[in-house]
Amino acid sequence: MTERVAIIGIGATQFRSISPDVSYKELMFEAATKACEDAGVNPRRDVDTFITCSEDYNEGTSITDEYVPDQLGAAMKPVQTITGEGLHGIAAAFMMLRTGSFGIAMVEAFSKASNVLTPDGILACAQDPVYVRPLEVNSLFIAGLEMNLFLHESGVTPADCARVAIRNRAAALKNPLAAWPARLDLEDFAHAEPVAFPLTALDIARPADGAVVVILATESRARSIGRKPVWVEGIGWCNGSPNLETRDWATPHYVTTAADMAYRMAGVTDPGNAFDFCEIDDTYTYKELQHAAALGLGCRCSGRPVINPSGGALGMGHLHEATGLARLYWAVKQLRREAGDLQLDKADRCLVQAWRGVPTESTVCTVLAA
Amino acid sequence: MGNRVAIVGAGMTKFVRRAQETGKELSFNAARMALDSCGLHLDQIEMVCLGTAPDTFDGVHMKGEYLSDGAGAFGKPYMRSFVGGGTGVFAVAQGWYHVASGLCDLCLVVCEEKMSTFQPHAQAAFLTIFDHITERPLKPNLLWIFALEMNRYMTTYGLRKEDIARVAVKNKNNALDHPAAQLAQAVTIEDILQSEVLAWPVQRLDVSPVSDGAVAVVLASESVARRVTNKPVWIEGVGWNLDTAYWTNRDLCYPRYVEEAARMAYKMAGITDPRHQIHIAEPYDPFDYKELHHMEGLMLCGRGEAPQMTLDGITSRDGELPICPSGGLLGVGNPISAAGLMKIAELFWQLRGEAGKRQVSRKVKRGVAQAWGDLMQVGTVVVLGI
């Protein structure tokens, strides 16, 4: 009989613009220690499978898998590295736990964005080497193109986009882990540095360093440990086209496909009303609005669902592959009613969604419930 | 153990030193052939898993995303795993849990490598696998770490080069019957011993080549597998294990992480006596001594006993326990992750009696494929049975 899957532990370091005092291993150890403490598990004894999410080029090391086990308590244990979003790691853990062959899983991702001296150079390497790179344009042009079309087709204005950043960075003022809290107004956007029209510097989530670890378990293991579970009711992930030339720039179908998969699993038929809050990707301001539409969240005229109460990536920082896990961390906090100053009155069910950034069409979303 | 999962189709490209095809095209060719081999169409595939090793070779960041369309993942749930050289066999374990979880019935697993892109030579890219602070300033190269391990292994058990070279002779000769082989040669032990010393005790013919290539397999849940083919090859056990990154704190004479991975897979498969319950094996052989090292880690013989087993002819194609009948990495080629999946494909064909000239003499019902990777660190094991 396939068991339900629960999140039983979370741990995160502070998210900071720089973290010169600690190495990535030390960040990972801190997050893992906190998550294990939270879950009440000893990784050496209790965790059956470990999943880390990272990309070599973000670290400056090939086969980053080599360097992960020790600080997670995973040495001489089953460890796999997925080059995907932290939420892909959650999907992998979900599947492994459902096979019945594993009882407890640990998922980890981190960012040392501050150690990357040439982020534009590295992102350029993600562009197609034959068809796109020779144009030698900063990768943000891809977001600029998409934003331009989105504004044109949807009637959303640059000011609407600005309000996303204003709201999220203000929310981050109450988030003790956030790297980029700020009180902004539309005036700031009027003077914002243009980057890739219509994208300005203030429309873009800034990078931050940090690590997040999540511990999941099957229902029976969760109950035997005695931790209050947060249920993973559904999860979906999907890839669109990696090619700029063959994608539908107007509509992120892959987001809808991933959402449908998660909704079906979770028994969600009316996403506009099913969630109390959603943590969805806001790597760029327009993305939050585009994703909300593609996820079927409706007009949110009544104020429900609340979007990105954590402050999002705009407020917390963009954490490479850990970005989605940082959202999941706060979603779990909300559902457990442990979110402190960020706590919403109603927080029983939510959606967490992540996107892998330009130039990808890769997304994961998951439905969680208290 | 969740739903039973079987491999129902397989396909691979030729392994070559430098392919004109892009990585996407290599992936597509392998995926296409795997689907054709079992009469399925991409529309029927529900999820896709890709395995591919260092992005550095291709100079493409987020290589998994770039290759996703070639791997058939457009519009589908897709993930890429990356555990160094262990990826090729691990990708099947990843595909296994996709299906065994009950989330899908048909999963395509593709492994691709295009090492030739890196200029001037792919080997230089391996500098970046070493610790950026404590090791890279010494300008290590990949040969160092293999040579260090080979020396430790040989010295611990008092082995001679001849004992090790025998593996390269077996595999390169076996590969003469593999249509996709890059480096099949009728070599002798003398040839190996006379070849250029690269990093003593490693000589040129002890080493598998840099290669481009791709392999794909189709995984299906039990009910679907039985409709697709009358000879499904069951995934009976999967195991993987990662040792500490501090490889200089370990004794390199024995791959204990391979043993741990094997134990995990054997337990799932109900194997208690691997030497007799496994009929055919494809351990990872990037260097000749590695096959011996891994035979011991897979507990197919005792520690230090693998050379004798090879000398006695037990591991030849018409021996009691044929090992690397495909020709292995030494003979077929080493496009890192595709090489591991090639071993899985070989067992798939062998178990179904479809390996043509490579078909082993004895009747085989159960085999084990194993890959290795990282800093002498990861073991990935899959047990297949028919």
Add this chain to the structure above:
Amino acid sequence: MPKRKEPTPTVERSIAAPPYGAVASGLSDDDFHKGRVCTTHWAADARYAWDSGIAIGRYLEGLKAGRLLAVECRKCHRVMIPPRMFCELCFRPIDGWRQVKDTGIINTFSLCYVTWDVKRIKEPQIPAVIEIDGASPGMGIMHLIGGIDPKSVRIGMKVRAVWKPAAEREGAITDILYWRPF
């Protein structure tokens, strides 16, 4: 304008085995270097400045001062080098630091005639794993052997670190030039 080489797929039909189809057109070195096929080039601009952190930061400071530092875990009683802030076996923070000797034993070595960027050299580099005296048994670091005829190197030899002069040390693993048998 060199004549563009059309792909010539290689099909093997003579070997009875599952059809491998027409795939992987192999190019020769000449095809590639003489421009018979279209290529694009890109030199990746990928530069990093890694935070060494607490453990390795202190290790490097020790190297600058001409010392090797290790850490200890009181639970498993290991003395570990290279240092780390956590014991990976016990999954707990380490308990303290200890200076270890700059002598050791060769655990394994190689004589390498090829550089990292694939150039042939006449005098081999001698990489080795050196078990450090004062650390737990088997606790080694990677470094180079020098000051000896390569043919004389043996596993089990005692070696001592040869340091750069203090003024030239920077706080790097290369502050040790090599290890010489004694």
